[in-house]
Amino acid sequence: MISNLAVLPIVIPLLSGILAAFFHKKLPLVRFFSKFMAVLNLLASLWIGLYVLENGSVILETGDWKAPYGIILVADQLSIFLVITTNIIAAFSVFYAQSVLNEQKEKYYFYSFFFLLISGVSGAFLTGDLFNLFVFYEVFLMASYGLIILGGEKIQLRESFKYVILNLFSSMLFVTTVAFLYSVVGTVNMAQIAERVQEADQGGILTTIGILLFFVFASKGAIFPLYYWMPKSYIVPNPVVSTLLGALLTKVGIYSILRVFSLIFIHEPMIQQLFLWLAALSMVFGVIGALSTYNVKLIIVYNIIPAVGFMLMGIGLLSETGIAGAVYYLIHDMIIKAALFMLIGSLVYAAGTSDLRKMGGIIHRYPYLGWTFFIASLVLAGIPPFSGFIGKLLLLQAGFEKDQVLLVIIGLVSSLLILLSMIRIFIYGFWGEEPDSKNVPNKKSPSLWPAMSLVLISVILGAGAEWIYPHIEDISEMLVNRDIYINSVLKE
Amino acid sequence: MEILMSILAGILFATGIYNLLQKQILRIVIGTGLISHGAHLFILTMGKLKRGAPPILTEGAENYTDPLPQALILTSIVISFGVTSFLLALSYRAYVLNETDNMELLRGNEND
Secondary structure: OHHHHHHHHHHHHHHHHHHHHHOOOOHHHHHHHHHHHHHHHHHHHHHHHHHHHHHOOEEEEHHHOOOOOOOEEEEOHHHHHHHHHHHHHHHHHHHHHHHHOOHHHHHHHHHHHHHHHHHHHHHHHHEOEHHHHHHHHHHHHHHHHHHHOOOOOHHHHHHHHHHHHHHHHHHHHHHHHHHHHHHHHOOOEHHHHHHHHHHOOOHHHHHHHHHHHHHHHHHHHOOOOOOOOHHHHHHOOOHHHHHHHHHHHHHHHHHHHHHHHHHOOOOOHHHHHHHHHHHHHHHHHHHHHHHHOOEHHHHHHHOHHHHHHHHHHHHHHOOHHHHHHHHHHHHHHHHHHHHHHHHHHHHHHHHOOOEHHHOOOHHHHOHHHHHHHHHHHHHHHOOOOOHHHHHHHHHHHHHHHOOOHHHHHHHHHHHHHHHHHHHHHHHHHHOOOOOOHHHOOOOOOOOOHHHHHHHHHHHHHHHOHHHHHHHHHHHHHHHHOHHHHHHHHHOO | OHHHHHHHHHHHHHHHHHHHOOOEHHHHHHHHHHHHHHHHHHHHHHOOOOOOEOOOOOOOOOOEOOHHHHHHHHHHHHHHHHHHHHHHHHHHHHHHHHOOOEHHHHOOOOOO
């Protein structure tokens, strides 16, 4: 009975999304309903989180089909932490949405797509079955296609077409890879795959499958050299949609890499070596991208790439400290990226342009926005005692443990350059004099408190590391000793 | 038989990718359709093409087909069906609004 808990974070938003579609034109009702359900979903996942912390993983075997045969959902600590983070972001975004979307967009199924996206993302975190991972990928991708073209402007249609094609291609590759893996190990249950990969003496073909899967996840996670689709398609939609896509979707890719490459494909050290190279290149190219543009939205989007590089570095090191660092950084990055996308949305709104050269002096009119953005930049760059620092500290420590000095240096330099790219926004956008105030919109500005609260949570995540770190340590121990996961699922 | 099917899936993938690399939007959509057909055929082949009884456990049932790949294909077909129809609607809108179906002209520039 209690194992049914694991399905709640998928079912609540799924049903809410479907229900919201029925009264999509009654705005006061749909707004209230969405806020209520988003908060309810957050509370439900917090409750499951507490239950998991006390009693260990919740494993749901749907329809009572025993583990390797039926479809299973696994709410272990890692999954449930990420689900909670997702729902925190979702709850704040739904409050932010009303102030940045116009009524037309709200009426045309924004809330339905929003809930379906959350449902898919939570499902991807919770599933214990590789084929279902693909299905949940499709669920949130379909919702993201809907969200990204919401409004249907010229440029949106142009960029989202490329986004859809790329994701469709990598999804098809995902199915093909699952078929490959099925032909080798004869199962799609992740725990059983892990067990059989250990036994099967077929290094070559399994490495090929591993790299194919990495290609799929990396193109969703925007790792070098597969990030080319991301910058343009993440800046065209509405700020709240950018928030959801930037904070959640790329991180699902990273989570999948973390799960699959700490559980299944650890037979070949070359894969981990590849990860370290790509991590370093992602950091370098992401930072170059962030420094190369004057478009504030693009700067933030490019900043996703070095962050992904940091997490990949932790996964590539595959030591307990490294994985702990990657998990910590993952949670930190989801929250702070959501906050930054919201703040940038407000900034672009306040300035009336997204070109840094045309803005200035915003801090005179919007002091709170300015200072929240400043704190968020420090958090992102990893200045102690904020949460970015703890994650980076763990990652760099793990790098030294494995003698990857060059990687550590690249990481440190790129952190400094991330700070530079953020301070550039601060100097050009917030300081100085406003060029002319003729393009100042006189509508109510987007609400600031959701972004402020997210920054606050992020600060707590850093300052309260003492309470959170033991759980992160547990997670990394579980990921490194993969028998814990296998035994908990297959109950041997 | 498996070899033949694998080659067929390979041909579908190759033609799909060729179409994906074209400039015309409609060709790209057809390309994605061909690739998904290839993927589905591939899943079927990977579960071994066996003739025999349906996968229902009865006494004396020895040679039965593997039901899992079929379940996977059904799911995957439904998904690609939905995505393709969405993609067609999207490309029509993109064509109407941008007044071109040439991907070269849909590249965009740095300042927008």
